[in-house]
Amino acid sequence: MTLTTRFAPSPTGPLHLGHAYSALLAHDLAKAAGGEFLLRIEDIDQSRARPKWEAQIYEDLAWLGIDWPHPVMRQSDRMAAYRGALDDLWARGLVYACTCNRRDIAAATSAPQEGAEPVYGPDGLIYPGTCRNAGHPKASGALRLDMRKALASLGNRALSFTENGHGPNAETGAVTFSPDQLIVTVGDVVLARRDMGTSYHLSVVLDDAAQGITLVPRGADLFEATYIHVVLQALLDLPTPHYHHHRLIRDDGGKRLAKRDDARAIALYRENGMTPEDIRSMVGL
Ligand code: GLU
Numbered sequence: 001m002t003l004t005t006r007f008a009p010s011p012t013g014p015l016h017l018g019h020a021y022s023a024l025l026a027h028d029l030a031k032a033a034g035g036e037f038l039l040r041i042e043d044i045d046q047s048r049a050r051p052k053w054e055a056q057i058y059e060d061l062a063w064l065g066i067d068w069p070h071p072v073m074r075q076s077d078r079m080a081a082y083r084g085a086l087d088d089l090w091a092r093g094l095v096y097a098c099t100c101n102r103r104d105i106a107a108a109t110s111a112p113q114e115g116a117e118p119v120y121g122p123d124g125l126i127y128p129g130t131c132r133n134a135g136h137p138k139a140s141g142a143l144r145l146d147m148r149k150a151l152a153s154l155g156n157r158a159l160s161f162t163e164n165g166h167g168p169n170a171e172t173g174a175v176t177f178s179p180d181q182l183i184v185t186v187g188d189v190v191l192a193r194r195d196m197g198t199s200y201h202l203s204v205v206l207d208d209a210a211q212g213i214t215l216v217p218r219g220a221d222l223f224e225a226t227y228i229h230v231v232l233q234a235l236l237d238l239p240t241p242h243y244h245h246h247r248l249i250r251d252d253g254g255k256r257l258a259k260r261d262d263a264r265a266i267a268l269y270r271e272n273g274m275t276p277e278d279i280r281s282m283v284g285l
């Protein structure tokens with residue numbers, strides 16, 4: 001099987017050193033194995049995606065010495081595929097509509113046991129399940145995965161994926177996790193935001209499968225999300241690629257780089273006379 005990797009940036013700001021690391025790593029791993037490197041534009045958040053950032057992505061990657069086949073997959077072209085998967089999960093009774101806003105969730109989370117610490121998962125507060133059995137019509141809100149039911153439909157078996165890099169706690173090799181664990185630490189995640197008709201989790205899983213991605217290099221901040229992705233792959237009968245989570249590039253103060261951290265934008269380093277080789281050595285490649 002050919003090794004196929006990808007880089008999947010969101011065109012919502014400039015690419016910084018962390019993105020350069022992901023992109024170069026994905027590109028190098030594919031080339032070293034005689035495989036293929038693909039690019040995907042993750043623009044489901046149309047309120048934040050901008051053509052100018054997409055153009056900048058192409059320019060920065062080309063400058064870094066990365067090439068990719070055309071046409072490039074864009075998530076905004078894939079809404080029918082996302083809808084199809086949601087319809088399927090809805091028909092199987094595995095997703096439900098949720099009309100809660102952030103404040104409702106915070107209130108419901110703190111109400112039952114005073115003093116109990118709210119639990120946070122990869123997407124924030126664990127959803128307390130308010131709408132799970134409310135029978136809201138499909139179009140009335142966000143669509144959430146009924147995690148308990150979903151895991152039961154998979155036979156409540158342990159799930160796993162192969163980690164070629166490292167998770168935040170040095171997880172590597174075969175990473176196994178149990179259904180009980182996910183119900184507590186992840187809960188009923190949103191698969192379709194009301195304003196988007198999809199979510200990062202659903203789109204990324206469908207797109208990695210559609211592009212035939214066999215190895216996903218990305219930052220260790222997405223390690224926890226991988227649990228969700230593996231569940232979705234099992235539910236939707238999609239292959240689970242291997243993952244290569246890499247350390248995060250931090251600024252001089254040890255803080256994680258954010259999209260807004262324009263000071264570390266590739267474009268700026270380039271304007272200041274740095275070479276692609278300088279960028280490579282800055283990220284440790
Ligand atoms: N689009 C995501 C981001 O820019 C990356 C998704 C992924 O690599 O799975 O943060």
Ligand code: ZN
Nearest residue numbers: 098099100131
């Ligand atoms: Zn709700």
